[in-house]
Amino acid sequence: MTVSRVVELEGHIIDSGMMQACFGIVMDLDGQFDVEEFRVGRSKTEESYCRMTVLADDPATLRSIVHELHQHGANPADPQDAEVTAAPADRVVPPGFYSTTNHPTEVRYEGEWLPVERIEMDCAVVVHPADEVGANAATDDGPQERPWAETKVLNAVSEGDLVVTGETGIRVHPPERPREKRAFGFMQGGVSAERPSESTIAQIAEELQHVKDDGGDVLVVAGPAVIHTGAREALAELVREGYVDMLSAGNGFAVHDLERDRYGTSLGMDTETLDHPRKGHKHHIYTISEVIRAGGIRAAVADGLVDSGVMYECIENDVDYVLAGSIRDDGPLPDTITDAVEAQNALREQAHEADMVMMLSTLLHSVAVGNCLPSTTRVVCVDINPATVTQLLDRGSAQAVGMVTDVGTFLPTLADYVLTRS
Known part of the structure; x- marks a missing residue:
């Protein structure tokens, strides 16, 4: 018995590789396809359209094929309302719940397509009906007039939440490769250390300026290497001049930044001379004790204990920062969030506000923030280790x-372009 389903692809499906990927999925999963209609966009703005019938030998195989096609933006031609099932208990989702991608998504509810708010990968979609009251209401003033949908991480699901299950009534819109050549999107062919760094940094600086000119927010995710390599002053200057709106880092980054202010070293090494002063290996723990004694970073700045560096500029310029702790932290600093779920939620709030994210030499924090980002957010990932960059870009973001x-090298050059050449 042969079963079939008609699906549609729309947009720049040829140059983005979407159509080729969908054809490959059908064949790889032992299905067949029959293209019923195909229209080619003949200009940079005109979109293409493909309507095809997908065939399989049994319903289970067809479901698998349609599921994979759905992740790549192929949507059923005969949409129906999404299936919703009430969560049986707090933090418990119904079997077969829809697990999100990081792409813009819509769900069909009562005949209306609802954009899913706060989209990120590996979440559940919860639908809030019109006239809903209580903690899930859209405003504190009472019930909302129209239904709406949002993502929730599993530990935020409440008993009774209407969770989307299955694949019916869901539309996914993967970002498409822009036809015009810009910094974001043109480097999708892979990661290479031999690309023209100077020109790439210049384009990143231009994009950073565009984001700020448009009133957007920039999130920097920074690792201790920023301090170790001597890029501290460049990042501090970008913060001071208003090019950084949020900072996400770990306890180690803040400690080394503060140590540089207090002792001129980072993890015991003088970042200018590369010398290791006597007892330099104790500087980081001395720094932690001094900041704890002061009552935290903000108090240390207010008392004049700290008067330079990235954390200092964040305090002085009201830049929001999240320091997420780990099992290996010394101290930690009073500002460090040691509860993993609390830290994750704080990172998530920053990620959803960001229009551009610069991930600088930190694999773990970059992955943590990357897990919370929609695929449309501009991302810059810089690391001396190719594996770090590849892992971040393999997430599927077209931006x-x-x-x-x-x-x-990167940060001082970027600061130079932004602050003196723009």
Whole structure:
């Protein structure tokens, strides 16, 4: 018995590779396809359209094929309302719940397509009906007039939440490769240390300026290497001049930044001379104790204990920062969030506000923030280790630039372009 389903693809499906990928999925999963209609966009703005019938030998195989096609933006031609099932208990989702991608998504509810708010990958979709009251209401003033949908991480699901299950009534819109050549999107062919770094940094600086000119927010995700490599002053200057709106880092980054202010070293090494002063290995723990004694970073700045660096500029310029702790932290600093779920939620709030994210030499924090980002957010990932850059760009974002280079070279050059050449 042969079963079939008609699906549609719309947009720049040829040059983005979407159509080719969908054809490959059908064949790889032992299905067949029959293209019923195909219209080619003949200009940079005109979109293409493909309507095809997908065939399989049994319903289970067809479901698998349609599921994979759905992740790549192929949507059923005969949409129906999404299936919703009430969560049986707090933090418990119904079997077969729909697990989100990081692409813009809509769900069909009562005949209306609802954009899913706060989209990120590996979440459940919860639908809030019109006239809903209580904690899930859209405003504190009472019930909302129209239904709406949002993502929820599993530990935020409440008993009774209407969770989308199955694949019916869901539309996914993967970002498409822009036809015009810009910094974001043109480096999708892979990661290479041999790309022209100077010109790429210049384009990143231009994009950063565009984001700020448009009133957007920039999130910097930074690792201790920013301090070790001597890029501290460049990042501090970008913060001071208003090019950084949020900072996400770990306890180690803040400690080394503060140590540089207090002792002129980072993890015991003088970042200018590369010397290791006597007892320098104790500087980081001395720094932690002094900041704890002061009552935290903000108090240390207010008391004049700290008067330079990235954390200092964040305090002085009201830049929001999240320091997420780990099992290996010394101290930690009073500002460090040691509860993993609390830290994750704080990172998530920053990620959803960001229009551009610069991930600088930190694999773990970059992955943590990357897990919360929609695929449409501009991302710059810089690391001397190619594996770090590849892992971040493999997430499927079409708005990403990857550079395999020393962050100690990247940041001063970026600051130079932004602050003196723009």
